[in-house]
Amino acid sequence: MAERLSVGSLRVINTSDSSSYPPNPVLQVLTVKELNSNPTSGAPKRYRVVLSDSINYAQSMLSTQLNHLVAENKLAKGAFVQLTQFTVNIMKERKILIVLGLDVLTELGFMEKIGNPAGLETVDSLRQQPQPPVNEGSLNQPSAPANYPANTGSFYGNNSPSTAPAPPPMVKRPSGPNPANGYSTIIYPIEGLSPYQNKWTIRARVTNKSDIKHWHNQRGEGKLFSVNLLDESGEIRATGFNDQVDAFYDILHEGQVYYISRCRVNIAKKQFTNVQNEYELMFERDTEIKKAEDQSAVPVARFSFVSLQEVGNVAKDAVIDVIGVLQSIGPVQQITSRATSRGFDKRDITVVDQTGFEMRITLWGKLAIEFSAPEESVLAFKGVKVNDFQGRSLSMLTSSTMSTDPDIQESHLLKGWYDGQGRGQDFAKHSNNASISSVSGRSAERKTIADVQAEHLGMSETPDYFSLKGTIVYIRKKNVSYPACPAPDCNKKIFDQGGSWRCEKCNKEYDAPQYRYIMTIAVGDHTGQLWLNVFDDVGKIIMHKSADELNDYQENDENAFMNCMAEACYMPYIFQCRAKQDNFKGETRVRYTVTSLSQMNWQEESKKLIDYIQGAN
DNA sequence: CCCCCCCC
Numbered sequence: 067m068a069e070r071l072s073v074g075s076l077r078v079i080n081t082s083d084s085s086s087y088p089p090n091p092v093l094q095v096l097t098v099k100e101l102n103s104n105p106t107s108g109a110p111k112r113y114r115v116v117l118s119d120s121i122n123y124a125q126s127m128l129s130t131q132l133n134h135l136v137a138e139n140k141l142a143k144g145a146f147v148q149l150t151q152f153t154v155n156i157m158k159e160r161k162i163l164i165v166l167g168l169d170v171l172t173e174l175g176f177m178e179k180i181g182n183p184a185g186l187e188t189v190d191s192l193r194q195q196p197q198p199p200v201n202e203g204s205l206n207q208p209s210a211p212a213n214y215p216a217n218t219g220s221f222y223g224n225n226s227p228s229t230a231p232a233p234p235p236m237v238k239r240p241s242g243p244n245p246a247n248g249y250s251t252i253i254y255p256i257e258g259l260s261p262y263q264n265k266w267t268i269r270a271r272v273t274n275k276s277d278i279k280h281w282h283n284q285r286g287e288g289k290l291f292s293v294n295l296l297d298e299s300g301e302i303r304a305t306g307f308n309d310q311v312d313a314f315y316d317i318l319h320e321g322q323v324y325y326i327s328r329c330r331v332n333i334a335k336k337q338f339t340n341v342q343n344e345y346e347l348m349f350e351r352d353t354e355i356k357k358a359e360d361q362s363a364v365p366v367a368r369f370s371f372v373s374l375q376e377v378g379n380v381a382k383d384a385v386i387d388v389i390g391v392l393q394s395i396g397p398v399q400q401i402t403s404r405a406t407s408r409g410f411d412k413r414d415i416t417v418v419d420q421t422g423f424e425m426r427i428t429l430w431g432k433l434a435i436e437f438s439a440p441e442e443s444v445l446a447f448k449g450v451k452v453n454d455f456q457g458r459s460l461s462m463l464t465s466s467t468m469s470t471d472p473d474i475q476e477s478h479l480l481k482g483w484y485d486g487q488g489r490g491q492d493f494a495k496h497s498n499n500a501s502i503s504s505v506s507g508r509s510a511e512r513k514t515i516a517d518v519q520a521e522h523l524g525m526s527e528t529p530d531y532f533s534l535k536g537t538i539v540y541i542r543k544k545n546v547s548y549p550a551c552p553a554p555d556c557n558k559k560i561f562d563q564g565g566s567w568r569c570e571k572c573n574k575e576y577d578a579p580q581y582r583y584i585m586t587i588a589v590g591d592h593t594g595q596l597w598l599n600v601f602d603d604v605g606k607i608i609m610h611k612s613a614d615e616l617n618d619y620q621e622n623d624e625n626a627f628m629n630c631m632a633e634a635c636y637m638p639y640i641f642q643c644r645a646k647q648d649n650f651k652g653e654t655r656v657r658y659t660v661t662s663l664s665q666m667n668w669q670e671e672s673k674k675l676i677d678y679i680q681g682a683n
Numbered sequence: 684c685c686c687c688c689c690c691c
Contacts, residue, residue, distance in 0.1 A: 281685060290685055307684060338686040348684095401690035410689055430688070455691070463688055555691095 067146065068120060068180050070171070076122040079154065080161055080186045092171065093117040094180055095145045098136055101127075102673045106379060108386035108452070109342060110370045115141070117163065120181030126152075126163035129257050129299055130342070130370075135170060144176035153258035161186075166255050166299050255299030259331055259345060267327040267354075270295035270302075271364045273448075274467050275320045278311055291315050294341055294465070295326070296368055303339065304329060304347035314349055321366070323358040340385040340449040340465050342370065367469065369448055371476060375421035378496040382454040385463070389446040389476050390417025391484045393424060393493075398435055411435055417445055420483040424493035426459040433462065439470045442484065444477045457496035510642060512674075516593035524645025524656035531661075534641045535671070538608065539595065540588035541631055546620065547605070547613035549579030557582060557602075581613035587660075589641060598643065599659045607663060608634050639663045 072091035079087055096116040113128040113136050128136070135141035151167030254266035274294040281287060292305040304326070306314050318324065329347040339346070349355075358364075369387040372380060380386055396414040403410060413434035418424045427450060429437055439445060449466040453459045462468065471477060510531035513523070523530040551558045551569040558571040566575040583605025587598050602613060609616055609630060619627040642662045647654055 279685070279687090281687090283685090285684065288684060292685085305685075335686070399690080403687095403689040405687080405689070408689080412690070428690085451688080461688075465688090 067174050067177055070146065070174065071118075071120050071180065073119050074121055076117070076119045076124045076186060079163070080122075080124065084154070090148050090150055091119065092146060092148045093119055094177070095141060095143060095147060096123055096179060096183075098142055102670070102677065106381035106384060108370070108372050108380045108384040115165070117147070118179065118181070118183040120183055122186050123183040124161070124163055124186055126165050129164065129166045129255075131299065132165065132168065135168075140170045140172060141168075142176065144178065146171040146174040146177075151255065153255070153263075155258075155260045155262065164258055166257055253325075256295065256297045256302050256343070257300035259302065259347075261331045261333070261345065264328075264331075267325050268295065268297060269323060269325055269358060269364060270297045271323045271366065272318050272320050273301070273367060274465060275318055276464060278315060292465075293318055293320075295347070296366075297364055300343060301341045301368055302343045302345060302347055303334070303341050304349060306349035309351070310349040310353065314353070314355055317355055317357075323361045323364045325354070325356045325358055327354045329353050340463065367446075367448065367467075367472065367474075369446060369474070369476070371446075373421045374417070374419045374423035374425045377423070377425060377452065377458050377460070380452050380458075382452055384452045385449050386452060386460075387446070387448045388417070388419075388425065388427075388450065388460065389444065389472075389480060390419045390425060391480055391488060392416075392439055392441050392443045392445050393418045395437070395439075395441065413437055415445075418484075418488065418491075418493045419480060420488065422491065422494055424495060428459065428461040429468070430462055430464075433468065442489075444471050444480050445469070446472045446474070446477065514593040515589075515591050515596045518596065518645065518658075519594065524647060524658065526647075529644050529646040532643055532645065534589065534591065534596070534643055535638070535666075536589040536591040536596075536641060537638045538587050538635055539590040541608075541635055542586040543631065546585055547581040547583050547602075547617050550582040550602075552576055552578070552580040581617040583609070583613045596658060598641065599657060601659070604660045604663055608637070608639075610634070638666050640666065 070092050071094060072088055075088040075091040075093070079091075094117065096118050099114045099116075101112040101114055110130045111133055112130065113133065115126045115128055116123050117126050118124075128141075132141070141147065147168045147170050149163075149165055149168050151165075153164045153166065154161050155164050253269045254263075256268055256270060259266060259268070272293045273296045276291050276293070278289050278291045280289045288308045289311050290305055290307045291311055292303055295302050295304055326347075328350065330350050331345050332348055334343060334346040369389070371389050372386045374388060374390060377386070377388065392415060394416045396416075398411055398413050401410050401412055402408070411431055411434045413429045414426050415429065415437070416424050416426050427445075427447065446469045447460070447462070447466060448469075450460045450462050451466075453461050510533045513521070513532040513534060515534065515536065517523075518532060518534070523532060548559050549562070549567065550556070551560045551572055553569065553572050553574070553576075556569060556572055558569055560567045560569045560576065560579050563575065566577065567579050568575050582602040583600060584602075585600040585605050585608070587600055587608070589596050589598050600608065606612060610633070611630065616627065616630060619630060640663060641660050642664075644659045644661050645656055646659070648657050649655075
């Protein structure tokens, strides 16, 4: 097999101009590793693959459309692959191959590592500047390296040609625009774009075009619009401001394919993106946009569906894609925004899928009013926001899209399932239990108990949020729960009037209270111990039963009660916590409240630890 | 340079 390898090709790619890249190098797969992305973000998995030519090895990232090869165990350790499309990005001083296309040479099977391949020099060592070793974990967030020269022009322009790679050629399309009019005939895949390359043209379909938005704030005012662009490799958002609105807004039409070149490539701000790309484009004065004569061969949509069941495990505020069968259509309603006191039209619909879950999705504005899809249509949503109202619900954003009965495999499968069995089925909701929650879409930062104390979390004006990996070491037996008003969302403590229970808030009498947890638990980790307050939704998870049931035990069956307490103790969890000052008998103290908790995911935790250990070296 | 996306 060794003779099939493109021996020495990786060094050529690492050191030379893209025009000298070996066209279709054959390489051996040394390792395939899943990048530890946030499992609650809804984003697809990313794989890092180490490739060897037997003399050298190199890091690569697999474009997500190749993920299935990993899932099918075709692309695995020891396999041989032939790259058919790739580009080179620079992350943290090191070149990374971005593999956009490859063939697994299955006829060669899997083999032990051939030769004794060595690592390649970092970009900086090629520039005679010794650099510390690369932290592999950094691949997880390839935000453009802050420690990297911001002026990429100087990097590519002023250095010697041997260290200054020009953009790699990708697919040659003789039918593309003529270089004479300023375009390159070389079409780049969107996934290969990066701030370090500026001579490219993409051929992409506009899958979403915003209205023109005007803004004014302290920093100034202006107008903007943005489009989502899609090709077979990936998607990216492009935004035009002010003059570029005038120049390009009317040229770009949703659904059509364009050649686009000479944009600025910026780092996408993670919290604002709803397309899967590290970068985003900004139209500039000399940006060129030209409608493609051939509108075919560019995908119309790209989805990364999360099943309705899985929506329960996605963080609040994540932006995800879902597909489901339309089950019910609510009426158009008018609401008034609390923030702006403006009125909005909305409509709630419910969709179901073969995981047996239903999901409410809120549509807004014109789309809500004009919604006309018949019941039992398949609806595919791209870029909808996850809310945690009553468990889980979804809400469209202006950047979201909805397609009715899209001609994609998932849609046909869903239709088949619905006609076969789904129509008569009952569906589960994501109930109002505590679930993975987060502040602004991310999980709060992990702290040890020693960190929480040393950093004085909760002692400032605003609450602090953190997550904690710990074990329940004690549950206070006093005041485990209180008798609450059974009216939905009241939760007020009610009082036994002798035979009936009175709620002062509702001004009503009830036959029985509904007990709610207000537990105090001690949680320990390897650095200390902390008292945490737990309310009903989290209490139910810890105790595996309702506060009513536990209260019943406490009153009538001491043994059963003690057993429940014992079983709940010494369980490890990841606690999401809020630390907040309050006044108690004239003294200021910090109260720690568990806002939600999740079961230990040992695999994830192990990964975190490995990354932590590697980062420490 | 926006980044709001609303309500129960």
